[in-house]
Amino acid sequence: MPEYDNPSVAKILDTVGDLLEISGADKFRFLSYHKAAHALRAFPEEVMTLARDGRLTEVPGVGSKLAASIITLTQTGSFPELDAITDRLPGTLVDLTRIPGLGPKKVKVLYEQLDVTSVDALEAAIEEGRLAGLAGFGAKTIDNLAEGIVAYRRHSERRLMADVLPLAERIVAAMRDVAGVTDIAYAGSLRRRRDTVGDIDVVVASGDPESVMEAARTLPRVERVLVSGDTKTSIATADGLQIDVRVVSPDQYGAALQYFTGSAEHNSRLRELAKRSGLKVNEYGVFRLADDAAIASATEADVYTALGMDVPVPELRENAGEIEAALAGDLPGLLEGRDIRGDLHMHTVATDGKSTARQNRAKAAALGYEYIAITDHAVNLHMVGGLGLDALERQWEEIDELNSTGDGPHVLKGVELNIDDDGQVDYDLDVLARFDIVLASLHSGWGQSREVATRRVLRAMDNPFIDVIAHLTGRILCRRDPIDLDIEAVMQKAAQTGTALELNSYPDRLDLSDVHLRMAKRTGVAITLGTDSHDAAQLDYMSYGVGQARRGWIEPGDVLNTLPLHELRLRLKRARSL
DNA sequence: GCCGTTTTCGGCCCGACTGTTTTCAGTCG
Structure with missing residues (x-):
């Protein structure tokens, strides 16, 4: 049976929506595909589980028809509406709509009149002058399309x-x-x-x-x-x-800020709700439909208050449940930077870092932290000079000396282990027992199957002295996809074994994702925040992690390093064994 | 295609800018 994750199903839904729009289908019909796609991306449960349990319609915007099609997809690998529409239209037409200035209507004309089905074909048609005289394509439009192709090719990435x-x-x-x-x-x-x-x-x-x-x-x-x-x-x-x-104008600033903060889906939902209450929301304010009288506009709080709800912070505005919570006065009290008492992931000159433990500690003192964990790579990660036992002893002496001064943040003896292809790690249990905190993470095997990769992580979590799995999926934003894991199985194992999951706050990782954070919270998995700093200045990256945590609805009580040091120690998995 | 404390049918969010089809459609956010 084929395996699908939420983003891959959402992508199919978006493709069907785009093709339906090009085909000239009813606006609300193709929009419903995009709506369902967005909701599925943000939904904190996996589509395979929802399909198996017959709970797909719990995803907002997924009704009985889409649910049936998604079930067909998970059972057969083909999505009926996609097959039907690609019988009539080439799927590659979707690429054409990514060209700035080219939308579905013009794509349809280009396809039907000139049989243009790709960006290359469009470029050739322009060069050969075949667009001239086409209805709706004046000289200026053709010039803009040529420029649009250049822009499309130069970058389309976030x-x-x-x-x-x-x-x-x-x-x-x-x-x-x-x-x-x-x-x-x-x-x-x-x-x-x-x-x-x-x-x-x-x-x-x-x-x-x-x-x-x-x-x-x-x-x-x-x-x-x-x-x-x-x-x-x-x-x-x-x-x-x-x-x-x-x-x-200055008196409309709040409404404009609300409007342009988005997300589009959040705003769209707000306007629907407003309409039901006889109101209209746009970038200039909240207005009564009956007489167009302005109700609110000066501040964001005015806008939300006029709609009868609390103000969701920007990080929550994805139409992923925050509107319901705001209406019910039930918004979460989210994590803030000042809640963080220490950084639990950083490297030093002993491996591939640029700062010493002492320099990291000085930076941590400046940030007002109570503790930090030094977590250099372990021996099996040869390429970065991972620490053998002798080097480890020397680092521990250095840390003991730092801690003996009494003042300043306490330095925890930590390590970032490498999870190998069998789920084994660098050191034996008797060595692992001597650390204050142990992280473990994947550093290779990005192309492995879901089964193999998941088994590695689950085995590591069975180790009684692995307290935290760091940067779970190994994704590098804009560069490397996340490794394919059975996230729900990982979450359940983490909850069952008392293993925490790290929110790696390095800006190109931010791994766990916002959706994975919500899954962790639902499952009762503890979170740690660490910067993975390789330079003392990078301890500032914690703010990126805090922002991501807030997007994941994380509250201070969900995060271990909001705790005072003695409570943190009691909450780490090793406390069960020592 | 989805959805329901006005609705199981008939609705479904709002506006700026551009180019052209000169009174508005297409695109974008």
């Missing part, structure tokens, strides 16, 4: 949130000084702290919108102005990042 954030902050700082500006912030997925982002959205409140638009068009790194009107300007930077700047 970027690390951590790589984009500094630029967003510089733009905000620069535009704050423009004449008439009273408020400014970046919004969008950056404000929601998604692990990757596709563009930068900036919301500006100003009594002088023209000056703001001019400033946006002349930002330092602008390569091209994509669109620019009275209230909205979009520009592209030299490396292909899009920046959207939107200006509203």
Whole structure:
């Protein structure tokens, strides 16, 4: 029987939705596929389990028909609606809609009139002048399509949130000084702290919108102005990042910030609810439908209050249950940076780090931590000089000396073991028992089957002295896919054995994902946060982990390193054996 | 295709900008 995870099924649903739209199907019909896809990506249970238990309709937006089709998919490997639509339309047409400026309607014309089914074919058709005279394709449109193909080829990927954030902050700082500006912030997925982002959205409140638009068009790194009107300007930077700047009047700033923070699905749901209450929500405020009277607009809190709900923090706004919780006054009290009492994953010069244990401890003191764990690689990870027993003894002496000074964060003796292909690790139990905390993680085998990879992790969790599985899936954002694991089996084993799962806060990992964090919380698995720092300065990466934890609905009580040191020790798995 | 404390049928979120099909459709967010 084929195995599917939620993203792979969601991708099929999106493809069907896109093809239905190109085919000219009813708007609400193709939107329902995208809605279900989004909900499935955010749903904290696995689609295979839901299908097996007949609970697929618990996913919002999945009704009896889609549930039946998904069950067929999991049993036969084919999705009936996809087969039906690809009989009529080539599936590759979906690629064409990724070209900026080219949507489903024009793709349909290109296919039906010119038999264009791919980006390469479109490029050839443009070069041969075959688009000339086609209804709806004027000279300007054809020029824009040629440019759109270049943009599509140059980059279509998302970027690390951590790589984009500094630029967003510089733009905000620069535009704050423009004449008439009273408020400014970046919004969008950056404000929601998604692990990757596709563009930068900036919301500006100003009594002088023209000056703001001019400033946006002349930002330092602008390569091209994509669109620019009275209230909205979009520009592209030299490396292909899009920046959207939107200006509203100062009394509408809260509504605009809410609107442009999104997500699209969150906003769409809000507007549906508002309509049922006789209200309308847009980027200018909340309005009564009956007489168009403005109800709220100045602050985000005003907007949500007018809709009768608490204010969900940006990290939660994915239409993944936060609206129901906000309506019920039942939003979680999420983890905050100040809750973290220590960093439980870092490397030193003893292996592949650049800072000493002492330097890491000094940085931790500056962050106000009560403790840190030094967790260098163990002996089997030869390529980074993993520590043998002699080197280990020397590091422990160094740590003892640091701790003997009394003041400053306590340094825990830790290690990051390597889980080998059989689920075995670097040291024997008698050595492992001598550490304060032991992490273990996968460093190879990325192409392994789900069965093999899952077995490795489950075996490691049977080890009584492995307290934490670090960076569970091994994903590197924008570079390496997560290893294929039976996540539910991992979660259940973690809960059963008392093994914690790490939220690795290094910005290109952020592993566990937000959805996996919600699964862990549901299953009662304890979470630790660690930066995986290879340089003392990287202890600052904890803020990325905190943002991700908040997206995963994690509260302080779910996280072991919010505990004082003596309580942390009691909660680690080894406390059961020692 | 989904969904229900006004509905099991008839609804289903909102607006800016561009180019062209000159009164609006297509695209995007």
